[in-house]
Every structure is written in C-alpha cells, then in structure tokens.
Amino acid sequence: MDKNMELIHKLLDGEVSEEEKKEILDRIDSDPVLKMELDALSMAVHIVEKSERLSVPPSFTSKVMGKLPVRKSSYREKVWDFFFKDRVLRWNMVTAAATVCLVIIVFTGVFQFQKKHSLISHTNISEGSTVTVKFNIYVPDAKEVAIAGDFNKWKVDGKNMMKKQDNGIWTIEIPLKPGAYNYMFVMDGKVWLSDPNAESYQDDGFGYKNSVLKVTKL
Amino acid sequence: MYKKVDKDDMQSEEYSIIKQCMDGNADIYSVLVERYKGMVYNVAYRMLGETESANDMAQESFISAYIALKDFKKNSKFSTWLCSIAINKCRDHLRSKKDTVSIDEIAEVSVSKIATPEDAACNRQISHDIQTALNELPEEYREAVVLKHVEGLDYNEMENVLGVSSNTLKIRTHRGREMLKKLLRERGISHG
Numbered sequence: 001m002d003k004n005m006e007l008i009h010k011l012l013d014g015e016v017s018e019e020e021k022k023e024i025l026d027r028i029d030s031d032p033v034l035k036m037e038l039d040a041l042s043m044a045v046h047i048v049e050k051s052e053r054l055s056v057p058p059s060f061t062s063k064v065m066g067k068l069p070v071r072k073s074s075y076r077e078k079v080w081d082f083f084f085k086d087r088v089l090r091w092n093m094v095t096a097a098a099t100v101c102l103v104i105i106v107f108t109g110v111f112q113f114q115k116k117h118s119l120i121s122h123t124n125i126s127e128g129s130t131v132t133v134k135f136n137i138y139v140p141d142a143k144e145v146a147i148a149g150d151f152n153k154w155k156v157d158g159k160n161m162m163k164k165q166d167n168g169i170w171t172i173e174i175p176l177k178p179g180a181y182n183y184m185f186v187m188d189g190k191v192w193l194s195d196p197n198a199e200s201y202q203d204d205g206f207g208y209k210n211s212v213l214k215v216t217k218l
Numbered sequence: 219m220y221k222k223v224d225k226d227d228m229q230s231e232e233y234s235i236i237k238q239c240m241d242g243n244a245d246i247y248s249v250l251v252e253r254y255k256g257m258v259y260n261v262a263y264r265m266l267g268e269t270e271s272a273n274d275m276a277q278e279s280f281i282s283a284y285i286a287l288k289d290f291k292k293n294s295k296f297s298t299w300l301c302s303i304a305i306n307k308c309r310d311h312l313r314s315k316k317d318t319v320s321i322d323e324i325a326e327v328s329v330s331k332i333a334t335p336e337d338a339a340c341n342r343q344i345s346h347d348i349q350t351a352l353n354e355l356p357e358e359y360r361e362a363v364v365l366k367h368v369e370g371l372d373y374n375e376m377e378n379v380l381g382v383s384s385n386t387l388k389i390r391t392h393r394g395r396e397m398l399k400k401l402l403r404e405r406g407i408s409h410g
Contacts, residue, residue, distance in 0.1 A: 009392040013373075044399040048352075048367040052345040056259045057273060061251045064280045068244050 004031075008038050012045055130175040131215050135183075137195060140168025142187045147172055149183025149210075156186050182210035232296045236287050244284075251280050254297055257369060258304045264364040265308035267353045275311055279304040294378065301369070302379040305361055312357060351401040359394030366391050 007024040010016045016024065028035045091099075135147055145164070146156045151174060162170040162185075170185075182202055185193040194201060198211030238246050258279050263272035283290075283303050290299055352360055365371045365379060373384035380387065 006392075009388075009395065012395065013388065013391070040399045040403060041395055044395060044402050045367055047344065047348055047402065048363065048398065049370075051348045051368070053256065053260050054263050054269065054272075056255045056276075060255050060259070060273070060277065061248055064251050064255075064277050065244070065248055067277065067281050068247065068284050069281075070244075 004034055005037065008034070008041060011038075012041060130177050132173050132175045133213065133215065134171060134173045135162070135185075135195070136169050136171050137162075137185050137193065138169050139185075139187055139193070142170065144188060145170040146186045146189075147174070147183060148186055150181045151176055151183070156189065176215045178215045181213045181215065183213060184208065184210055229295060233292055236290055236296070239284065240287055247284055250296065250300075254300055255280075257297065258300060261301060261304050261364055261369060262308055264349065264352055264368050265305070265360060266311060267349050271311060275307045276304065279307050282307070295375075298375055298378045301365070301371075302381070305365075305379060309357065347402070347405055351398055351405070354401055355394050355397055359390050359397060362387050362390040363394040363398060 004024075004027060007016070007020065007027075011021065011024055028038055137145065139145060142164075145162045146160045147162060148154045148156050148160060152160050160172070162172040164170050182204070183195070185195065187193055192208055194209045195211035199214060200212040201209040202212050204210045232250065235246050235249055255276065259272055259276040262275045262279070263269060266272050266275065279300065283300050286303075290296065352363065355363065361380060362376065365376045366373075371379065373387055376382075376387050377384045382390075
C-alpha cells in the first residue's frame with residue numbers, strides 16, 4: 001500500500017492530524033485518480049455504516065432467559081470450585097527447591113522413625129561353631145535393661161545387663177549355638193518386655209509372649 | 219466530561235448486575251440481554267450472513283457469557299467482553315460449516331437469496347449485496363470491518379474484543395475496505 005493510500009485510510013479512520021488532513025486533501029485535489037479512490041472507499045464505508053440494522057426477533061430475550069442454567073449460590077460455587085475446578089500450578093525455582101527440601105525432610109523423618117521402632121534385634125556374626133547375636137531394644141527412659149532367655153537360664157544378672165547407646169537403644173551381644181531360643185527383655189528389674197522385632201512369639205503360660213529367635217549356621 | 223460520567227455509571231451498574239447474577243438472581247440478567255441483543259445479533263448476522271444462524275449464535279453468546287460471568291474482569295467493559303464471546307461463537311460456527319458445506323455452496327445460497335422476489339425492496343437489496351460482499355472477505359478482515367464500521371468500535375476496543383494488536387487490526391481493516399470497495403464496484407453498487 002503506497003503512502004497516499006495509507007493516508008486515505010488514516011483519514012477514513014479519523015486518525016489524521018490537521019496537518020496531515022491538509023496534506024492529503026491537497027494531493028487529492030491535484031490527483032483525479034486518488035480522488036476516485038477516496039470516493040470509492042468512502043462510499044463503501046458509508047454503505048456499510050448505514051446498512052440496515054436487523055431488528056432482533058421479539059422472543060429473543062425470553063428464549064435466552066429460558067435457557068440459562070441454574071446458577072449455584074456464590075458460596076457453594078466457591079466450595080465446588082475449590083475441590084473440582086481445574087487449576088494450573090505455577091512454580092519457580094524457590095518453590096521447587098522448597099518442595100524438594102520438604103520431600104527430603106519427610107523421607108528422612110519416616111526413615112528415622114522406622115529405624116527407631118524397627119530395630120534390628122539381632123545381627124549374626126560368624127565365629128567358629130557359634131554365632132554372635134546382637135540384641136537391641138529402644139527404651140530411652142529405662143534406667144537398666146537386661147536380657148533373659150533360654151541361653152542364660154532366664155537369669156537377670158550383671159552378665160546379662162545391656163548397654164545403653166546415646167540414641168536410647170540398649171544392646172548386648174551373646175554368642176549362641178544354632179537352635180531356637182525364647183527370650184525377653186527386663187526393664188528396671190521388673191518390667192518384662194517382648195522384643196517388638198522378634199521373628200516370632202510364643203506364649204509363656206503366664207500371660208506374656210516370649211520372643212523367639214532361630215539361630216542358623218551362616 | 220458528562221458523557222464519561224454516564225459511561226462510568228453504566229459500567230458500575232453493569233458490574234452490580236453481574237454480581238447479583240452470580241449471587242443467584244438470574245432474572246436481572248435480562249437487563250443486559252435487552253441492552254446488548256441488538257449489537258450481538260447484528261454482529262453475528264454480519265459475520266454469518268444469515269438470520270437463523272445469527273439468532274442461534276447470539277443466543278448462545280449470551281448463555282455462554284452468563285455461565286462465564288465469574289471470569290469477567292471488573293476493569294473491562296461488559297459489551298467488549300460479550301462481543302469477543304460472540305465473535306468466537308461465529309468463528310466456531312463458520313469453521314463447523316466449512317466442514318460440511320463448500321464455499322461455492324454458501325455463495326450459491328447467498329446469490330439465490332438475493333434473487334428472490336421477497337428481497338425486492340431496494341434498501342433490502344443493498345443490505346443483501348453488502349452482506350454478500352462481506353461474506354467474501356476473509357474472516358479476519360470481515361471481523362475488523364464489522365466491528366469498525368457496523369458497530370463503530372475504535373481500534374482500542376477492537377483490540378480488547380479480538381485480542382490482536384491495534385496495528386494489525388488497522389492493516390486488516392484497511393485491506394478489508396479495499397476488498398469491499400472492489401467487490402461493491404464489481405456489483406455496480408453506488409451510494410444514493
């Protein structure tokens with residue numbers, strides 16, 4: 001589109017300054033072809049602008065109103081939207097980093113929790129024909145903990161006292177020959193505790209459950 | 219200045235109507251339908267070229283606008299927002315029509331309509347001729363010409379309706395006018 005036509009369209013858009021208007025009108029006066037173009041365009045615009053506007057069918061509003069869906073109340077709508085509306089989650093590096101940290105913290109917490117409450121009761125370490133078994137129990141508030149079982153004739157004495165670790169876990173290592181052993185922990189000399197992580201349990205006839213350990217050759 | 223106050227009043231009144239609609243008072247929506255049905259119906263007619271589809275699309279535009287009222291932004295004009303919904307409805311309708319009827323068939327229908335005795339009245343004939351010419355414009359040019367010259371929007375308002383920059387809309391309007399001039403000249407239509 002050449003410069004003259006651009007100016008003509010600006011004129012039709014009503015976006016010319018007085019200076020530009022004078023300039024284009026001067027050019028049109030001296031150029032019959034340009035004048036013809038302006039007349040033809042003005043006529044096209046005029047016909048469109050003045051073309052008959054159709055009147056809307058009389059039943060239009062009632063038809064629209066009849067088709068409107070029942071709107072939920074504003075409060076219900078908000079609740080509904082909160083739960084069911086599709087949403088896009090926007091994120092940036094800070095929120096991504098915070099999310100990663102949160103996931104790490106949660107996983108570490110769960111791991112620590114499991115570690116405390118599912119202590120490895122016994123670790124088999126080979127030593128000739130016997131196997132050294134390490135017993136553990138998590139009772140951080142206990143003053144003393146001992147182990148009593150088939151392997152020490154259920155005696156609670158100095159030899160069978162367990163050692164407290166800094167993390168509240170009490171441990172003791174006992175060499176055992178392969179076989180099945182019943183045992184329990186004794187807290188503060190009076191409270192008998194089953195090993196929460198024993199392989200199996202057996203009723204002792206006094207209302208308690210002995211923990212059962214089966215030692216096999218490695 | 220006085221006119222500006224009037225416009226602001228109307229905008230806040232319309233916002234109040236919208237709020238009441240959202241609170242469950244559907245009946246008050248008829249105020250907005252009455253106010254803008256002429257604009258929406260005529261835009262749809264000029265975009266689609268036939269009254270039946272224009273009526274359907276105009277009704278659907280109002281219903282869609284009602285459903286989407288919660289997305290209406292307070293700082294925008296309801297008429298502009300509604301007009302953009304109507305334009306989108308017309309675009310969808312034209313696309314679905316393209317899938318089923320060829321362009322030639324549409325042209326034939328338009329021509330045969332013009333030739334019917336019912337359309338004999340001169341002003342009606344010109345109106346139909348203009349519509350036929352508008353139908354021949356590419357969709358984007360037609361939208362621009364209809365909004366600019368049928369509805370009398372300025373380029374800023376057109377920008378809000380169509381979501382296209384005003385510079386692009388100026389180019390589309392200019393080209394649309396050029397094509398319209400040529401088409402009307404071919405049909406021997408002259409004013410007066």
